[in-house]
Amino acid sequence: MEYPGARSLLQSHRSIRRFKDTAVPQNIIDDLVESARWAPTSHNVQAYSIIGIRSQEMKEKLQILCGDQSYIGQCPIFFVFVMDFYRHALISERQEAPFEVDEIENLLVGAVDTALASENFLLAARSYGLGGVMIGGIRNEAEQVSSLLNLPKWTVPLMGMCIGYPDQWPNQKPRMVKQAVYHEEFYQTDGVESLLLEYEQITSTYYAERTNGKNSRGWGRRMVDYFGEKRRAELTDFIKKQGFSLK
Numbered sequence: 001m002e003y004p005g006a007r008s009l010l011q012s013h014r015s016i017r018r019f020k021d022t023a024v025p026q027n028i029i030d031d032l033v034e035s036a037r038w039a040p041t042s043h044n045v046q047a048y049s050i051i052g053i054r055s056q057e058m059k060e061k062l063q064i065l066c067g068d069q070s071y072i073g074q075c076p077i078f079f080v081f082v083m084d085f086y087r088h089a090l091i092s093e094r095q096e097a098p099f100e101v102d103e104i105e106n107l108l109v110g111a112v113d114t115a116l117a118s119e120n121f122l123l124a125a126r127s128y129g130l131g132g133v134m135i136g137g138i139r140n141e142a143e144q145v146s147s148l149l150n151l152p153k154w155t156v157p158l159m160g161m162c163i164g165y166p167d168q169w170p171n172q173k174p175r176m177v178k179q180a181v182y183h184e185e186f187y188q189t190d191g192v193e194s195l196l197l198e199y200e201q202i203t204s205t206y207y208a209e210r211t212n213g214k215n216s217r218g219w220g221r222r223m224v225d226y227f228g229e230k231r232r233a234e235l236t237d238f239i240k241k242q243g244f245s246l247k
């Protein structure tokens with residue numbers, strides 16, 4: 001069976017940060033969850049949970065905790081995608097069996113599972129004419145977010161997602177050219193620098209247009225700034241507190 005429409009859905013992605021004041025019907029939300037549930041998952045571990053938040057008061061609290069990103073309060077419904085080993089811990093405890101999630105491996109399993117479920121969710125939303133943006137800012141104050149959402153041990157909020165009917169349709173943000181990200185047979189380092197220079201030009205023009213000339217820093221300069229400082233250093237302690245020793 002072919003699904004040509006799926007490709008145009010995938011390739012027309014852009015993050016949406018402004019929404020119409022229209023509620024998203026519950027039957028659609030249920031179907032987005034259904035699509036998330038069918039994401040592939042490492043060893044069928046299914047290490048994620050999703051929390052849907054319509055309450056304006058809660059959205060506004062989360063908005064503040066996520067670095068005051070206004071679209072969280074503005075979207076009709078906000079979701080939090082949680083890496084979740086609570087259920088696994090529970091079964092092991094009931095059976096008095098060892099529960100070995102100390103290795104980084106399981107953290108990767110949980111992060112990948114949660115990311116796959118969330119992307120399925122967003123794409124399903126797009127299929128209904130909805131749009132959205134993922135919110136990594138949910139990890140800014142992970143501990144406060146967790147107590148607000150009553151998250152148990154063995155869980156970590158990994159990303160949020162604003163969902164609603166788009167009130168904007170921005171130009172797509174240019175991606176790196178295919179040769180920079182796809183290799184055949186072997187990893188190719190030759191030519192990478194010239195591809196990056198080319199991308200710097202493209203993204204510099206894109207950002208200059210997007211910011212009316214105020215900020216024309218291209219992708220490379222943005223990445224240097226981004227990786228030039230430590231981020232969310234306290235998250236490591238919180239992840240350990242949630243039970244993952246990160247050995």
Ligand SMILES: Cc1cc2nc3c(=O)[nH]c(=O)nc-3n(C[C@H](O)[C@H](O)[C@H](O)COP(=O)(O)O)c2cc1C
Pocket residue numbers: 013014015016017069133134135136137138159172173
């Ligand atoms: C895991 C993840 C976390 C993100 N966190 C935020 C965020 O906190 N705030 C935001 O405005 N955009 C966030 N984004 C959206 C990215 O900035 C966006 O996907 C990227 O710049 C590419 O732009 P595009 O999605 O419009 O193509 C996040 C995206 C991902 C995948």
